[in-house]
Amino acid sequence: MEYDVVIGLEVHAELKTNTKCFCSCKNESGVEPNTNCCPVCIGLPGALPVLNKKAVEQTIRAGLALGFDINRTAVFERKNYFYPDLAKAYQISQLVKPICIKGHLRVGEKDIPIDRIHLEEDAGKLVHSNDGNTLIDYNRGGVPLIELVTDALQEPHIETADEAIEFLEKLRQIYIYAGVADCLIEKGQMRADVNVSLKPKGSPIYGTKVEMKNIMGFKSVYRAIQYEIERQKDILDDGGKVEQETRKWDDDKGINFTLRTKENSQDYRYFPDPDLLAVNISEAEIDKIKSTMPRLPDELKKIYTEEYGLSEYDADVLLQFKHVSDYYNECVELYRQPKTVCNWITTEIMARIKTETGAGPILIDKTDLVWLMKNVDDKKINRLSAKDVLSKIWGTQLHAEQEAKRLNLIIDIDNNALDNIIKNVVDNNATVVQQYLTENDPKILNYLVGQVMKETKGKANAGDVMAKIKEIVNK
Ligand SMILES: [Zn+2]
Incomplete structure (x- = not known):
């Protein structure tokens, strides 16, 4: 039988802020366990949360970048559940009135509808040590987190693992460009829950959803979706029924297994947090955030291809990493030869910064690169000599012009x-x-x-x- 696949995504991203969501502890990773903690974020009785305005601002910024409407009043609720990494046995989150409602993200030819983005606090982290003990690090507890939920009840749907990955990659890029989150996957700063359901082709009735939570890394998301689609197909083809449940994806074994049957939001006994007032968001605040919104990838791509005449491919290479596109923009400001600048950056610079997991810093000042490009164009230095100079000054305090002179590479023959x-x-x-x-x-x-x-x-x-x-x- 043929099926329609409906994929829903819930994506968590840690916000870039100086301090945590409801206390003044630092929001930073990679420090000594349990050093960025206070009575509020470890949930000692009587400790009172104070909302971090910056976290709200960043949530609004994320929403605006994705075409969301911003609720003028947002409410924080307690989501009650017990888990060792959540010392106060509830998470401050948003259910009924999230900050952002109804956005969308373009994937290929589809405008994928997004239901909401809400602001919540992250939980701590369990660390399983080699001797079989489990340790808890509460540093992450209380870090501001935005959760984005796609609207799988509206068309068009995400229907394949490829589309899901494109959605996640684009989302990640937008968050990074908008400056709301760093989204370092390896540090767990962006995590996805995926739900998959199948229905007979063309049927208006949705199938039963199966959810897989907290999948780390886009490759794993891809494999988990592929696996789950096949698993459900097999069940349905055999005349069976898909159970509504949460399954755990085991990336090493390449399979998933039942974790628990699906809980409903009632199970969390949400209620408005009596310690936090409703947040009123004014038109003026929204306008202010809008006016300071950095240029986003789609806008830059348009400039690169239409105004600068770059190929789609080159534009994508430049936009893949924000610091690369920033550097490109700065160089073009200094030297209005967008194609030449693009050629140098996508070859010489990219070759030097590409790493397995991403891209390292660019270790040549833009004025030096511009000097080299300009002088090659003006035939004052040979291309090969210029590349030589680039290699010599990369990662040093040396400057292109001095180095070219020192090496006697400047063409001054009459x-x-x-x-x-x-x-x-x-x-x-x-x-x-x-x-x-x-x-x-x-x-x-x-x-x-x-x-x-x-x-x-x-x-x-x-x-x-x-x-x-x-x-x-x-x-
Ligand atoms: Zn704290």
């Missing part, structure tokens, strides 16, 4: 001197010239150019030299 050298080379290589004239082989011409370059110690422009040789021998 035209008369160059003409003489070329004439000498042509005269001294009469047989070769004759051979070139009969065979018209570019390799022979290159040999002659090479001789001139040797004489000038590489300080002539090879293109010009070639043109001049042609001119002389064809006379």
Whole structure:
């Protein structure tokens, strides 16, 4: 039988703020366990939460970047459940009135509807040690987290693992560009829950949803979805019934298994947090955030392709990492040759910063790269020499111009001197010239150019030299 697949995503991202969501503890990772904690974020009785305004602002910013409406009044609720990493036995979250409602994200030709983004606090982290003990680190407890939920009840749906990954990658890029989150996957700063259901092709009735929670990494999300679609197909093809449940994805084994039968929101006994007032968000606040919204990937892509004439492919390469596109924009400001700048960055710079997990910092000042590009274009330095200088100054305090001068690479040979050298080379290589004239082989011409370059110690422009040789021998 043929089926329609409906995939829903719930994506958590840790917000970039200085402090936690409801206390003044630092929001930072990679520090000594249980050092960024206070009575509020470990939930000591009587401790009172105070809402971090910056977290609300960042949530609004995320919403605006995805075309959401912003609720003028948002409410915080307690989501009650017990787990060792949640010391106060409830999480402050939002159910009825989240900050952002109804947005969308474009995936291929589809505008995927998103139901909401709400603000909540993260839980701590369980660390399983080698000796079989479990330790708890509450540093992450109380870190502001936004949860985005796609609206799988509305068309169009995410229907394949590929579309799900494209959605996640685009979302990640938008969050990073908007400055709301760093989304370092390996640090768990972005995590996805996935739900999958199948229905007979064309049927208006939705199938039973199966959820897989907290899948780390997009590759795992991809595999988990593929697996779950096949698992449900097999059940339905055999005339069976899919159980509504939460299943755990085991990435090592490449399978999933029942974790628990699905809980409803009633099971969490949500109620408004009596310690927190409703948040009123004014038009003026929203406008202020709008006016400081950085340029997002889609907007930049339009500029790169339509205004600068770059190919889609090159634009995507530049946009893949925000610091690369920032650097590109800055270089273009200094040197209005968008294609040249693009060529240098997508080849020379990318080759030097690409790592297995992403991209490292760019270790050459933009003014130095611009100097090199400009002087290659002005034929003041050869491309190869320029690449040499780039290698020499990369990651150092050296500057392009000084280094090019120190290495004696600047083309300062005057035209008369160059003409003489070329004439000498042509005269001294009469047989070769004759051979070139009969065979018209570019390799022979290159040999002659090479001789001139040797004489000038590489300080002539090879293109010009070639043109001049042609001119002389064809006379
Ligand atoms: Zn705290």
